Amino acid sequence: MSKKKNGRITIAPDLCTGCLRCALACSFFTSPEKTFNLSNSRITVLPGYDLRQFEIAFKDACDQCGICVQYCEFGALNRKKNTDKIIEEKHETGVADE
Amino acid sequence: MNKINGYAGMILKIDLTTESISKIPLTEELITKFLGGAGINARLAYDYIEPDAKPLSPQNALILGAGPLVGTLTPGAGKTNITAKSPSSRFIGSSGSGHMGMLKFAGYDHVMITGKADRPVYLKIGDEVEIKDARHIWGKDTWETTDAVWHDLGRQYAVLGIGPAGENLVRDASIIANKYSAFARTGMGAVMGSKNLKAIAVFGSKGISVADPKKFIKIVNKLCREIPKLQDDNFRKYGKGLAHLEGVIKTGGLAYKNFRNTAGPELLKVFDIDKLLGAIERSRRSCFSCPVGCKHYMLGKEGGELAGLALPISCGLNPIITAINCGITGWPEVLKFAEMSNRLGMDQISISGIVAMAIELYEKEIITKADTDGLKLEWNSETFFRLVHDIAYRKGIGNILANGLKEASQQIGKGAEYYAIHFKGIGGIESRIFLSAFLLGALTNATGHFSNIMFFRTTGDELVRYCKKIGMTEKEIESVSSGPDGYNVPRMTKWADDHSFVLECLGICMHYIYQEFDISLWADLYSAATGIDMDAQGLFQAAARGRDMRKAFNMREGATRKDDGVPKRFLSEPVQFGGKMYPPINSSNLDALLTEYYEERGWDSNKGTLSTERLEELTLP
Numbered sequence: 001m002s003k004k005k006n007g008r009i010t011i012a013p014d015l016c017t018g019c020l021r022c023a024l025a026c027s028f029f030t031s032p033e034k035t036f037n038l039s040n041s042r043i044t045v046l047p048g049y050d051l052r053q054f055e056i057a058f059k060d061a062c063d064q065c066g067i068c069v070q071y072c073e074f075g076a077l078n079r080k081k082n083t084d085k086i087i088e089e090k091h092e093t094g095v096a097d098e
Numbered sequence: 099m100n101k102i103n104g105y106a107g108m109i110l111k112i113d114l115t116t117e118s119i120s121k122i123p124l125t126e127e128l129i130t131k132f133l134g135g136a137g138i139n140a141r142l143a144y145d146y147i148e149p150d151a152k153p154l155s156p157q158n159a160l161i162l163g164a165g166p167l168v169g170t171l172t173p174g175a176g177k178t179n180i181t182a183k184s185p186s187s188r189f190i191g192s193s194g195s196g197h198m199g200m201l202k203f204a205g206y207d208h209v210m211i212t213g214k215a216d217r218p219v220y221l222k223i224g225d226e227v228e229i230k231d232a233r234h235i236w237g238k239d240t241w242e243t244t245d246a247v248w249h250d251l252g253r254q255y256a257v258l259g260i261g262p263a264g265e266n267l268v269r270d271a272s273i274i275a276n277k278y279s280a281f282a283r284t285g286m287g288a289v290m291g292s293k294n295l296k297a298i299a300v301f302g303s304k305g306i307s308v309a310d311p312k313k314f315i316k317i318v319n320k321l322c323r324e325i326p327k328l329q330d331d332n333f334r335k336y337g338k339g340l341a342h343l344e345g346v347i348k349t350g351g352l353a354y355k356n357f358r359n360t361a362g363p364e365l366l367k368v369f370d371i372d373k374l375l376g377a378i379e380r381s382r383r384s385c386f387s388c389p390v391g392c393k394h395y396m397l398g399k400e401g402g403e404l405a406g407l408a409l410p411i412s413c414g415l416n417p418i419i420t421a422i423n424c425g426i427t428g429w430p431e432v433l434k435f436a437e438m439s440n441r442l443g444m445d446q447i448s449i450s451g452i453v454a455m456a457i458e459l460y461e462k463e464i465i466t467k468a469d470t471d472g473l474k475l476e477w478n479s480e481t482f483f484r485l486v487h488d489i490a491y492r493k494g495i496g497n498i499l500a501n502g503l504k505e506a507s508q509q510i511g512k513g514a515e516y517y518a519i520h521f522k523g524i525g526g527i528e529s530r531i532f533l534s535a536f537l538l539g540a541l542t543n544a545t546g547h548f549s550n551i552m553f554f555r556t557t558g559d560e561l562v563r564y565c566k567k568i569g570m571t572e573k574e575i576e577s578v579s580s581g582p583d584g585y586n587v588p589r590m591t592k593w594a595d596d597h598s599f600v601l602e603c604l605g606i607c608m609h610y611i612y613q614e615f616d617i618s619l620w621a622d623l624y625s626a627a628t629g630i631d632m633d634a635q636g637l638f639q640a641a642a643r644g645r646d647m648r649k650a651f652n653m654r655e656g657a658t659r660k661d662d663g664v665p666k667r668f669l670s671e672p673v674q675f676g677g678k679m680y681p682p683i684n685s686s687n688l689d690a691l692l693t694e695y696y697e698e699r700g701w702d703s704n705k706g707t708l709s710t711e712r713l714e715e716l717t718l719p
Contacts, residue, residue, distance in 0.1 A: 017391040019384035024171050027305075028315075035305030036170050038203055038254070046253040049245055051277055051383075051395060051410045071171065073322070073389035074382065 008064050009079045016054040016076035020045055022068035029067045043068050102129060103309040104166040104627035109142070110206045110227065114293050115156055115213030119227050124207050129630075133603035133637070135165030136192060137644030138208060139181035143190060144647055144717060146210055149654045153185035153285070154267055154292035156214040162201060162298070165605025166628055168386070169202030169306040170314070173321045174607040176386030184284040184545070185269045185292075186448065186502045187523035189661075190651040191284030192545045194602060196385025197275035200256040204302030211293060220297035222251060225304070232296040236265065239441035240274040247299050255299040256386075261443030263490040264291035269502030270448035270525070274440060278393070278410035279385060282445040283547045284524060285502070309629030317623045321615065325389055328611045337382070338392035338609060339415035340371050346415065349554070350531030350675040353423045355477055356454035357519045357667055360528060360675040361422050368427045369418060377402040377429070383410060390611055396433070403430060409437050419527075420450035424457065425477025438483065442490040448525030452499050452506065453485045455517050464512045470495045519665045522546030529664060530673045530680050533583050533691075535591040541662050542591060542695055544648035549595050557584030568597050569617045569634025577698075588695035599641035642699075647716055649701070649708055659706035662692055 023041035028034055030042060042062035046055045056076065058064075069077045101107035109122040124138075132138045139161045151157035160182045167175035178198035184191025201209065204223045211221070215229070218236040222228040235246045243259035256276055263271035264287035271287030272280045281287070290296075308314045332341040344366060346352060352361040383393035398407030417436040426432065439446045459465045460475035467474065471494045475481050488496030499506050503525060507518035519526055524546030529537045532555075539549030556564055561584075565575040570593065578589045597617070601608050604620060617634040624632045652661070664683055672679050696703040700712065708716070 014381060017382045017384035017388075017393075019176075019386065019388050019391065021171060021387055021389060024387060028171060028311075031305070033305070033307065034311040035307045037303065037305035038200070038301075039303035040305070044254070047276065049248065049253075050408065052397070052408070071322075071389075073326075074384075074391060 009066065009069060009077055011056045012076050012078065013053050013056055015074050016045065016056060017074050018045060018047055018054050021071045021073070022077055025067050025071035030065070102126065103307050103629050104170070105129065105134065106202050106205050106207045106304065106306065108206050109208040109210065110223065111210045112221065112227070113213040114211065114215040114219065114229065114295065117229055131640065132644050132647070133166065133640045134207060135163045135603045135605050136179040136181065136194070136599065137603035137640060139163040139179050139192070140190065140644050140647035140651065142208060142210060143181050143183070144651050146212070147183050151183060153183045153188060154288060156212065156293065158183050158289055158292070160211040160286065160289050160293065162198065162209040164199055164201045164207055165603055166624065168199045168605035170308060170627060171318050171387065172606070172623060173318065173325055174388050174390065174609065174612045175605045176388055177602065177605050177607045179602060180273065180281045180286045182286055182289045184523070185288045186285040186504070187546050189522055189546070189655055189657060190544050190648045191286060193281040193283045193286050195275050195279045195281045196388065196607060197256050197279040198258060198300060199386035200300040200302065202306050203304055204300055205304040211295065213293065215294040218294050218296050220247060220299065221295065223298060223300045224302045235296055237262065240443050241277050241441055243297050244277045247297050251299050255301040257297055257299050259297040260287045260290050261441055261490070263442045263444045264288055266490065266492045266500065267291050268444060268489055268492070268500040269505065270445040270452070272443050272445050274443055278440060279412055280440070283447070284545055287443050308627045310626045314623065314626040317619065317626060322389060325611060328614050329390070336371055337394055339413035342415055343369060343371065343418065346419070351528055352419055353528045355425050356423060356458045356517060357528060360531065360673050362676055365422070365427065369429065374429050377404040378407065385607065388607060390609060392609060404433065407433055409433060411436055416446050420446045421482070423454045424450050424482045426479050426482050431479045434483070435486070438486055444486070444490060445525070448503065449486060449489060451519055451525035452489065452503055453482055455503060455507065455519070456485060456495065456499055457481060458517050459510065459514055464514050465495065465510060516666050519667060520546070522661055526665065528673070530668055530683060531675055533587050535587055535594045538587055538591040538691060538695065539595050541664060542692070543595065544652050549598050555584065561585050567616050568593060569638065588691045589698040591695055592698040596638050596641040596645060599644055600637045603641060603644060643716060646708055646712060650713055650716055653707050659692065662706055664688065
């Protein structure tokens with residue numbers, strides 16, 4: 001079973017403001033060349049037609065690393081505490097400073 | 099030239115008459131001198147818009163710009179700029195908004211659109227650029243327009259659309275991004291309409307790299323940690339705009355009935371924010387890459403006063419300020435105006451100024467029922483909404499009023515110009531209660547729009563802290579730190595304006611939270627992104643070049659010192675506020691202030707223009 005299907009990152013679309021920082025962070029940290037590119041992001045955030053809510057989805061390539069959670073300032077993306085260690089490990093090998 | 103990190107490295111040029119599409123590399127010289135965004139846009143406007151080009155002619159260029167930090171994780175780096183010759187002022191026009199950052203992923207820092215399509219079109223700016231038929235959406239409002247383009251291309255596209263006002267060449271028409279984020283000021287929507295251009299859709303799959311990823315992310319994370327600390331309780335409870343309502347009212351910032359008077363603190367009872375919050379469900383909205391989220395989506399609660407309301411809104415304050423000037427009070431009316439101006443695509447400040455002028459002209463019998471098709475113009479919501487609608491569709495008297503404060507008042511004649519309250523043709527703000535760098539900036543700004551740096555009564559240690567934050571030297575701080583208003587207003591105006599322009603060039607929002615950070619921090623971030631060594635002084639020098647470039651544009655259009663004046667009403671009528679009468683602005687004092695401002699800028703203090711040497715330095719090819 002994939003990590004995604006374990007549902008470890010939870011989505012609260014009513015808290016999403018549409019800033020796209022989750023997708024920007026994902027594209028940057030998951031790309032070997034470290035570039036910002038929304039097309040390469042493994043999370044998509046689309047405005048609803050009535051703008052009442054955003055539609056958030058993970059692409060199949062998402063391995064639930066959790067970098068999107070770290071850059072969501074609004075609580076729209078969350079993960080259970082027992083998986084926080086994965087984020088820390090990711091940052092030790094990536095370019096995040098903490 | 100190798101592409102510089104942070105930049106897409108390309109300018110897209112589209113001629114809608116010939117349907118030719120070309121690319122011009124973004125030069126290192128442009129980057130070095132003007133940074134990006136609004137700065138490079140100013141230079142492109144000077145180079146590509148001929149002096150005799152009429153604002154609504156094919157010769158005018160609509161220029162889009164996204165600064166070097168746009169498209170990255172930099173907090174607040176979603177601010178993009180649109181520049182053109184303004185149909186409201188006939189000088190340089192400019193407006194900013196936070197939903198066009200996708201431009202960088204399409205592979206462009208700037209887009210220049212000239213010519214006029216032979217039918218309504220919209221632009222798809224993605225990995226491929228296409229001019230697409232828009233006949234099926236012509237006539238629709240900005241929400242319907244955005245829906246139609248999203249249906250066609252997908253909702254990953256940022257959509258900039260005009261409404262009926264832009265189509266009908268209403269001089270103060272706006273461009274609305276993603277249904278609610280406005281390029282509101284100086285009539286950029288009318289320029290778009292004059293080109294038969296209904297919408298611009300932007301997305302792409304090109305990446306933006308940074309020179310030093312590790313250092314870059316370190317600074318980004320530092321900013322992310324600081325931003326929550328800068329959001330006070332009022333901001334968290336009410337959001338931007340509404341959090342400032344009490345302060346704006348208490349400082350006399352709310353003009354009433356066409357600036358004849360100023361609304362007082364009693365308005366706080368009418369605009370009870372807690373009552374509003376009780377009547378709606380509200381969620382936050384952000385511009386691109388902004389962790390602050392000062393915008394809102396408002397949904398009226400069933401059975402309540404605002405039932406049926408479903409409104410994404412940029413700033414709750416602007417529609418209040420502007421509607422009050424037309425004698426309108428009450429949440430339902432103000433929010434209806436917010437939606438109406440958004441869907442029709444109109445600048446709230448200028449349009450409400452025009453409506454207020456029309457009502458007063460009717461009172462003074464300068465216009466009569468013969469001019470209004472029998473319509474009685476009064477300070478009420480019926481008149482207000484009718485005129486806003488008729489201006490957008492150029493119906494009846496609206497056909498004249500749609501020509502903007504300056505031109506419409508001249509067309510009406512019979513002394514109407516006196517009642518047109520504007521700065522260079524752009525709707526203005528009350529300036530008589532007290533002097534500040536914020537207010538003087540409204541006079542001196544080449545675009546006619548007031549500065550976005552909220553510099554009012556900052557004095558003493560707070561002033562010194564601000565000056566140090568923006569990198570001023572001890573000598574420079576000394577030169578601004580005294581004066582009858584607690585500081586030297588004209589000299590400080592220069593610095594506050596340039597602070598705002600640094601952010602505009604980099605692509606950072608000018609929200610007060612982003613104003614809090616040291617300029618040296620932005621300089622470090624710019625260096626990490628681009629690999630170009632930069633410091634606070636370097637950023638300010640580039641900002642001053644951009645500001646001067648705008649001045650050069652206006653000088654070429656014949657602007658003189660008299661164009662930096664205030665509305666005649668402000669020079670001749672006192673204004674009452676809080677039980678006290680404030681005198682009109684003394685024109686001799688104003689002259690002295692302008693002279694000192696020009697000196698601080700290094701301009702010819704008599705003429706208020708750039709020196710020949712500075713002009714050559716800026717404009718040589």
